[in-house]
Amino acid sequence: MSVPPSNAFGRRRFLTASAGAAFAATTLSSCAASVNSGGGGSGSGKTTTLTVMTVADEWDKPTVQAIEKLLNVKLSIVLYDTAKLNAMLASKNPPDLVRSIGAVDTPYFAARGVMTDLDPYFAQSKVLKDSDIDPVNDVWRFDGKKQGAGPRYGLAKDYSQDSMxxxxxxxxxxxxxxxxxxxxxxxxxxxxxxxxxxxxxxxxxxxxxxxxxxxxxxxxxxxxxxxxxxxxxxxxxxxxxxxxxxxxxxxxxxxxxxxxxxxxxxxxxxxxxxxxxxxxxxxxxxxxxxxxxxxxxxxxxxxxxxxxxxxxxxxxxxxxxxxCFGATGFWMPKDAKNKEVAWKFFEWYFGGQAAQDRASGGWGIPGLKSLHSKMPQDTPFHKQAFEVQQRELPYFSVxxxxxxxxxxxxxxxxxxxxxxxxxxxxxxxxxxxxxxxxxxxxxxxxxxxxx
CATH class of the missing domain: 3.40.190.10 (Periplasmic binding protein-like II)
Incomplete structure (x- = not known):
């Protein structure tokens, strides 16, 4: 797991978001409207390009098209590469969102002052409530000296106790x-x-x-x-x-x-x-x-x-x-150009249909407490895994x-x-x-x- 790469966590793990390609019409219209009001959508006569650095096959083509329609953006995917990311950050021309491993990447990037403090965004969000955020997301906090305190810089899409x-x-x-x-x-x-x-x-x-x-x-x-x-x-x-x-x-x-x-x-x-x-x-x-x-x-x-x-x-x-060695999710670089649109993506990805689909597929413990109930228990396999996981939680640590x-x-x-x-x-x-x-x-x- 040296980078958020497919060869460490597995390519198919990163394909699960594509299950959310069929979006509810009401969600589609309401989210798109809120993005437009932020100045990046059809209200201004322009379509914002949202640049996301992530792994290969994060989303299939229909899902990319659905995201673009949902947020009224042009989605530009940049494949994750540590050297390229560091160069983009140094040139102050970074992606709008970066996929990273919260447990090990947050201290490095936060200490260098290149991450956006997301606390003001969370404070105003009607989708991502502070009281609903699973404690594992403290790995995405850093106060300058230690992890788990200070501003929140990102959010985990899901997590696991990775030595099980x-x-x-x-x-x-x-x-x-x-x-x-x-x-x-x-x-x-x-x-x-x-x-x-x-x-x-x-x-x-x-x-x-x-x-x-x-x-x-x-x-x-x-x-x-x-x-x-x-x-x-x-x-x-x-x-x-x-x-x-x-x-x-x-x-x-x-x-x-x-x-x-x-x-x-x-x-x-x-x-x-x-x-x-x-x-x-x-x-x-x-x-x-x-x-x-x-x-x-x-x-x-x-x-x-x-x-x-x-x-x-x-x-x-x-x-x-x-x-937990992972708590993989997204963060927003401090010099990102399209932060308001990036935040709307954040709300959809972590609190919308995409998050619900991931939770029900058993691809990790959801990053929001309200989604824990969607973890699958419909088969003997899922039931046994869920029960073992629940009993393991008291021994959780980062x-x-x-x-x-x-x-x-x-x-x-x-x-x-x-x-x-x-x-x-x-x-x-x-x-x-x-x-x-x-x-x-x-x-x-x-x-x-x-x-």
Whole structure:
């Protein structure tokens, strides 16, 4: 999940908004009228171009046309690219809206003063009420020093507790293994053992992965593992990392054992599919950590749903934590040219028909509390996933992320260090020192830029 890219969260997750192509006529006319009154629509004789930076296939062509008609705009889609976004922000010619991962992107962009304070917009909105905003959206707040306080800069379309497990009952049954509990989390050692028992090989090559626990990215998963062991990767001031602590070393050693076992995708043997979706659909992985949102994909295929179940997030120690690494949504750059029209899009996307369609499809816990009741429970599959998710909520947490460097840089350091280190048999302590050196150098440079 180094960027809001299709290969981390999965392309099909981003297609769900297209389900909202059929808009109610009353909603269409009322929303369009309010946009026109903002000076960007037919009332002025002009059509505003609304530029949105997002992932490929965010919306299909009929949905784009419906949005354009709804808001009386011309929608210009710019594919998300970190370097391009940073360049557009620096030139003060940014998109009107940017899709980002709230949990890890908000501190970085807010600390650089490039995000619009949306509090005045929320205060006047009749669609997005402050009392209706799920607490997870505090990841989109930053007061200059810490996440969760200060102005609200964006909103999550949905979220999940991203270390939770999906597993295939048919594969467990074939291996004569008990199914994981719906209520009690497995330990990471138990998960590793299960992965070893579930993997299937042919002619020395893996045919079916037994396990993938880093489908949501490497650094983020290390954060969860370290936290569940009672530690933390970032220092309290978020200006450095420490993989050398006993808790972080324990997480690192576990991952080394996982990679050496070659039972699932890793830095030494990446998944050629790029993410877990196609692999799971093709019956080539028995267990994966992807969060509630992954059920949206599974639920679309009845035969797959019939043999799929959801389980709590595994723990490395006795400090049970089940974090969110995403809370993906949109934010508005400070120098955006069409803020009023962008806000009308915001209201439609997060509070209108599009939001209702996403909620009912099971593609994550909605970002608005009023939409939680639309989470699907109509099938045994959906009911089991919903109940497991509800029981997991008390262990929800957002692990604070540094404002000084982007997640892509930290995942990049892991990808540079770990493959050769693991293959050469380097000790965990030596690997930790190398990670600390590379990451802290990048964080230090970022801190100098922020001031």
């Amino acid at each position: 497990l999906w597993y295939r009952t048919d594969m467990f049954d074939a291996a004569n293994l008990d199914h994981p509990s719906d209520t009690e989390p497995l330990s990471y050692d138990e998960v590793l053992d299960l992965g070893n028992r579930l993997v299937k090989r042919r002619l020395g090559k893996v045919k079916v992965y037994g396990l993938n626990v880093t489908g949501m990215g490497f650094f983020a998963q290390f954060m969860q593992m370290t936290a569940s062991a009672g530690g933390r990767l970032f220092a309290e001031d978020l200006a450095s990392v420490d993989f050398s602590s006993p808790e972080a070393l324990k997480a690192l050693q576990w991952y080394i054992e996982y990679a050496k076992a070659n039972i699932g995708p890793s830095v030494t043997n990446p998944n050629p599919d790029g993410w877990d979706g196609p692999t799971y659909q093709a019956d080539r992985v028995a267990m994966c950590a992807d969060g509630y949102w992954f059920g949206g994909l599974i639920g679309e295929e009845p035969k797959l749903a019939e043999v799929s179940r959801f389980a709590p997030a595994p723990q490395l120690g006795s400090h049970r934590v089940s974090p 692990l604070p992320f540094t404002p000084y460097v982007q997640l892509a840089a930290l995942d990049g350091a892991i990808n540079k260090v770990l493959p050769n280190a693991i293959k050469s048999g380097a000790a965990a302590g030596k690997i930790a020192d190398e990670l600390n050196s590379r990451m802290n150098e990048q964080i230090s440079k970022g801190k100098e830029l922020v001031g």
